[in-house]
Amino acid sequence: MNKELVTAFKVLKKVYFDGGYASIELNNAFNESLNFNLITKIVYGVMDFDVKLQYFISQFYTKAPKKQVQLLLKIGAYIKLELNSIPNFAYVNELVEIAKHSNLKPYVSFINATLKKISSSNFTLPNKDDNLTYLSVKYSKPKWFINLMLQNFDLNFVEQYLGEQLSTKTHIRINTCKTTISNFLTTLQTNKIDFVPSVFDDAVWVDYSKLIRVKNLKNLFTPQGIPSMIVSRNVVGNTVLDACSAPGGKAIYVATLNPNSKVIACDVYEHRVKLIEDYKLNMGVKNLTTNVLDATNYNPSFKENFDCVLLDVPCSGLGVINKKPDILINNELKFDKLPNLQLEILENNAKYVKIGGTLIYSTCTILPCENEKVLEEFLSKNKNFKIENVETFGVNCVNNNGFKTFFPHISKTEGFFIGKLKRYE
Ligand SMILES: C[S@@+](CC[C@H](N)C(=O)[O-])C[C@H]1O[C@@H](n2cnc3c(N)ncnc32)[C@H](O)[C@@H]1O
Incomplete structure (x- = not known):
C-alpha cells in the first residue's frame, strides 16, 4: 500500500470525523521516511477543494455512501x-488497497467502480443560472459562506476575494531577541533556503517545510503574518495590556520591538496562558508577564493604567480560511453572539486606557459586523475616544475612516481588520 496515501487518509479522517486540526494531526503523523510534502498537499488540497470534490463525486452515485467512502473518493477526485x-x-489501485485493508472492505467493489469512473471523467462547472451553486463549486466554498459574503460585499468583489491564490510561502518574523537580521539571512543562504523579502526588515517569506529541517535555527524565527506584525507595530507607549493574548504572537512582538516596555499578556484560559509562557521562554523575551483573566470582568487594579490596550478579540476567523480550511469543514459557523462579546470586551478594557493612551482592536475576519460596526457602536457611547489612523507600512488595504481591512486580493495577506482609537478625556 502507498504509505503517503494511507497517512493522508488517516489524517483526513481525524479532521473530518473526530474534530482534529490538520496542522496538529499532520505533526503527529510526521515520519521522516515519507514524502511529507505530498501528504501535506493532499490533506490541505482535499480540504480546500472539499465543496468542488463533493459536487464531482456526487455525480457518480444516486444514494450517498458512508462518509468514509466519500472521503476516499474525494482523495481520488482531488488527485x-x-x-x-x-x-x-x-491512485485507483492504491485507494482500493486502502479500502481492502480497512473497515471499508464491504464497499471495495463500489469504491473500485466509482474511482474508475471518476478517473475517466472530466469536471464541468454547474450552470451559471444557479449563481450560488456555481460560485460555491467554482471557488469550493460552502453556500452559507458565499451567501454571507454576498450580503456584505458586491459580486465582483466577492469573486476577486474568492479567486485570490495567496503565496504558498510562509511569512516568518526573525527573532531579534536571539539573533540579528543579517546573521539569520546568512544562515538561510548557507543552508540554501530561498527567501523573498517582506515589507518589514525583520521578516521574510520562506518555504516552511524546508526551513524547519534546518536544526540551528530553532527559536530564531517565528511564523507571523504581516497584519499581525502591523498590529504590534501600531502599539505606542511603555505600559501595554494585551487582554486576549494567547498564544502571544502580537504581545511577544510588542515586547521585542520595545525592550523598555512592560507588557501584560492575559487570556481567559489557563492552558492558553501556558502557551504564552512557553512562547515567551522560547523567544527569550524578558519584559512580559502573564495573567489568567477574563476580559469581560472588570479588574480595578488595571484602571487607567496602560498607555496602550490591545484587543485581538475572539472572532469568526473567516479571514484565515485559506490557511485553515478546516474551519469550514463539516459545519456552518455560528457567530451571531460574537459581536456582543467583542463589544463587551471593548467596553470593559477601554477603562484601562490612560488619558492620552491608545486602544487597538483587531480581528482575523473581514465581516463588518465584527469589525467597524463594533467600534462604531462603542464610539457612539464613548465620546472621549476618537479614531486614529492605523499605520499600515505601505501594505494596501481598504481604509474606512482610519480603520483598515486587509483582503487577500488587495493586500496579498490573510483577511484581517485593525482599528485604533485614542482616549482624549
Ligand atoms: C484571536 S486570539 C488571540 C491571538 C493572539 N493575540 C496572538 O497574536 O497570538 C483570541 C484569544 O482570546 C481568548 N479569549 C476568548 N474569550 C476571552 C475572554 N473573555 N477573556 C480573555 N481572553 C479571551 C481566546 O482564548 C484566544 O486565545
Whole structure:
C-alpha cells in the first residue's frame, strides 16, 4: 500500500470525523521516511477543494455512501483534478488497497467502480443560472459562506476575494531577541533556503517545510503574518495590556520591538496562558508577564493604567480560511453572539486606557459586523475616544475612516481588520 496515501487518509479522517486540526494531526503523523510534502498537499488540497470534490463525486452515485467512502473518493477526485503527477491506474489501485485493508472492505467493489469512473471523467462547472451553486463549486466554498459574503460585499468583489491564490510561502518574523537580521539571512543562504523579502526588515517569506529541517535555527524565527506584525507595530507607549493574548504572537512582538516596555499578556484560559509562557521562554523575551483573566470582568487594579490596550478579540476567523480550511469543514459557523462579546470586551478594557493612551482592536475576519460596526457602536457611547489612523507600512488595504481591512486580493495577506482609537478625556 502507498504509505503517503494511507497517512493522508488517516489524517483526513481525524479532521473530518473526530474534530482534529490538520496542522496538529499532520505533526503527529510526521515520519521522516515519507514524502511529507505530498501528504501535506493532499490533506490541505482535499480540504480546500472539499465543496468542488463533493459536487464531482456526487455525480457518480444516486444514494450517498458512508462518509468514509466519500472521503476516499474525494482523495481520488482531488488527485484526478488537481495533481497531475500521479497516473490514474496508480491512485485507483492504491485507494482500493486502502479500502481492502480497512473497515471499508464491504464497499471495495463500489469504491473500485466509482474511482474508475471518476478517473475517466472530466469536471464541468454547474450552470451559471444557479449563481450560488456555481460560485460555491467554482471557488469550493460552502453556500452559507458565499451567501454571507454576498450580503456584505458586491459580486465582483466577492469573486476577486474568492479567486485570490495567496503565496504558498510562509511569512516568518526573525527573532531579534536571539539573533540579528543579517546573521539569520546568512544562515538561510548557507543552508540554501530561498527567501523573498517582506515589507518589514525583520521578516521574510520562506518555504516552511524546508526551513524547519534546518536544526540551528530553532527559536530564531517565528511564523507571523504581516497584519499581525502591523498590529504590534501600531502599539505606542511603555505600559501595554494585551487582554486576549494567547498564544502571544502580537504581545511577544510588542515586547521585542520595545525592550523598555512592560507588557501584560492575559487570556481567559489557563492552558492558553501556558502557551504564552512557553512562547515567551522560547523567544527569550524578558519584559512580559502573564495573567489568567477574563476580559469581560472588570479588574480595578488595571484602571487607567496602560498607555496602550490591545484587543485581538475572539472572532469568526473567516479571514484565515485559506490557511485553515478546516474551519469550514463539516459545519456552518455560528457567530451571531460574537459581536456582543467583542463589544463587551471593548467596553470593559477601554477603562484601562490612560488619558492620552491608545486602544487597538483587531480581528482575523473581514465581516463588518465584527469589525467597524463594533467600534462604531462603542464610539457612539464613548465620546472621549476618537479614531486614529492605523499605520499600515505601505501594505494596501481598504481604509474606512482610519480603520483598515486587509483582503487577500488587495493586500496579498490573510483577511484581517485593525482599528485604533485614542482616549482624549
Ligand atoms: C484571536 S486570539 C488571540 C491571538 C493572539 N493575540 C496572538 O497574536 O497570538 C483570541 C484569544 O482570546 C481568548 N479569549 C476568548 N474569550 C476571552 C475572554 N473573555 N477573556 C480573555 N481572553 C479571551 C481566546 O482564548 C484566544 O486565545
